[in-house]
Amino acid sequence: MGLFGKKRRDLEDVAALIEAIDGYRIGRNVDPKRIRAMLDERWDLVKGALGGSGGRKKLERVLEFMVNLPARDPSATRWSKVFLVVRLTLRVTIMLFVVALGLSVWGHPMAQATLIAATVLLYFVLVARWYSLVKLEEFYTSKAREQPGKDRTLKAAVESLVRLLAGELEREGTPPKRYRLHLFKDDYEGVRILKGPGILRETYLAEVVVHG
Numbered sequence: 001m002g003l004f005g006k007k008r009r010d011l012e013d014v015a016a017l018i019e020a021i022d023g024y025r026i027g028r029n030v031d032p033k034r035i036r037a038m039l040d041e042r043w044d045l046v047k048g049a050l051g052g053s054g055g056r057k058k059l060e061r062v063l064e065f066m067v068n069l070p071a072r073d074p075s076a077t078r079w080s081k082v083f084l085v086v087r088l089t090l091r092v093t094i095m096l097f098v099v100a101l102g103l104s105v106w107g108h109p110m111a112q113a114t115l116i117a118a119t120v121l122l123y124f125v126l127v128a129r130w131y132s133l134v135k136l137e138e139f140y141t142s143k144a145r146e147q148p149g150k151d152r153t154l155k156a157a158v159e160s161l162v163r164l165l166a167g168e169l170e171r172e173g174t175p176p177k178r179y180r181l182h183l184f185k186d187d188y189e190g191v192r193i194l195k196g197p198g199i200l201r202e203t204y205l206a207e208v209v210v211h212g
Contacts, residue, residue, distance in 0.1 A: 027140040
């Protein structure tokens with residue numbers, strides 16, 4: 001990989017870190033091991049923004065805390081399980097659509113029935129997914145109010161990485177639109193919100209503000 005390719009990968013990973021940490025604020029958690037792996041790979045680049053080893057340890061403790069939060073509440077545990085089942089069911093639904101398409105191509109009499117079943121299941125999955133995520137977001141929002149320090153740590157990490165990304169883009173002369181962000185929260189400094197959530201998009205579309 002050339003120098004340009006490495007720099008592009010660096011910036012893509014910084015953007016991915018921003019999105020991942022933002023997701024923790026409302027319970028859209030990725031595996032903390034993935035975060036650690038990304039930090040390990042790009043540590044020389046991001047360590048200053050995150051406050052060195054001490055800042056990293058603090059961030060990782062908060063990430064682990066957020067991941068384990070649902071286990072402390074029966075309702076949150078239930079909705080977490082519902083979301084996992086729904087995610088699996090969505091894969092089954094996609095397979096049903098593929099089967100229905102194949103049956104249709106072959107002229108099989110079960111094609112229409114399979115398509116109807118897949119469509120009904122898809123509606124059910126989408127509604128169940130939306131509702132379970134709403135309940136989980138409500139849970140994490142309430143916990144953020146109870147322990148505002150955890151949320152502040154996550155927000156501060158995002159804003160520090162946003163400043164890092166903006167600085168790198170400015171130095172390279174790269175337009176921010178090449179590294180647009182999909183965020184669940186819109187309260188960050190240094191970020192310009194381009195679009196809000198919609199029917200087909202559950203996140204804000206944003207880009208970092210580059211000066212100069």
